[in-house]
Amino acid sequence: MGDMAMHYIWWIVALLLIGGEVLMPGYFMLWIGIAAAAMGIVMFALPDLGPLAQAVLFALFTFVSCFVYWKFVRPRLARVPSGNERLNRRGEQLIGQRFTLCDAIINGRGKARVGDGMWLVTGPDLPVGATVEVTGIDGTILRVKAVEVG
Incomplete structure (x- = not known):
């Protein structure tokens, strides 16, 4: 060349x-x-x-x-914020969202239906079917509080 x-x-x-x-x-x-x-x-x-x-x-x-x-x-x-700061931390994305308990919270532990799966939750004792709001996360356990549905 x-x-x-x-x-x-x-x-x-x-x-x-x-x-x-x-x-x-x-x-x-x-x-x-x-x-x-x-x-x-x-x-x-x-x-x-x-x-x-x-x-x-x-x-x-x-x-x-x-x-x-x-x-x-x-x-x-x-x-530049990407908007994906919590992309790989799914639990943090759930904070503030509401879900229904599929297992009662007894002695502070239960399960909530999240999408097509279930997550362990911790919070006040509540019956199956109660609506809860996620207030925080500890590892893979969601901290929740009761929500009055009305």
């Missing part, structure tokens, strides 16, 4: 790095891929740039792109 097509090689490297980011996310390869894409643009504009100059410029672009990510993008991503 002649020197005139060197920019294509950089763009292929960029695509491979960015594709690698899709397969193994972590933001690292993405920014190096962006640096490789920038090198493709440089090589399109300056096709006679020598290998040493390319290597130095690529290293510089990589440093700058990673610095931009680390200094500006990463802090913003950390501040």
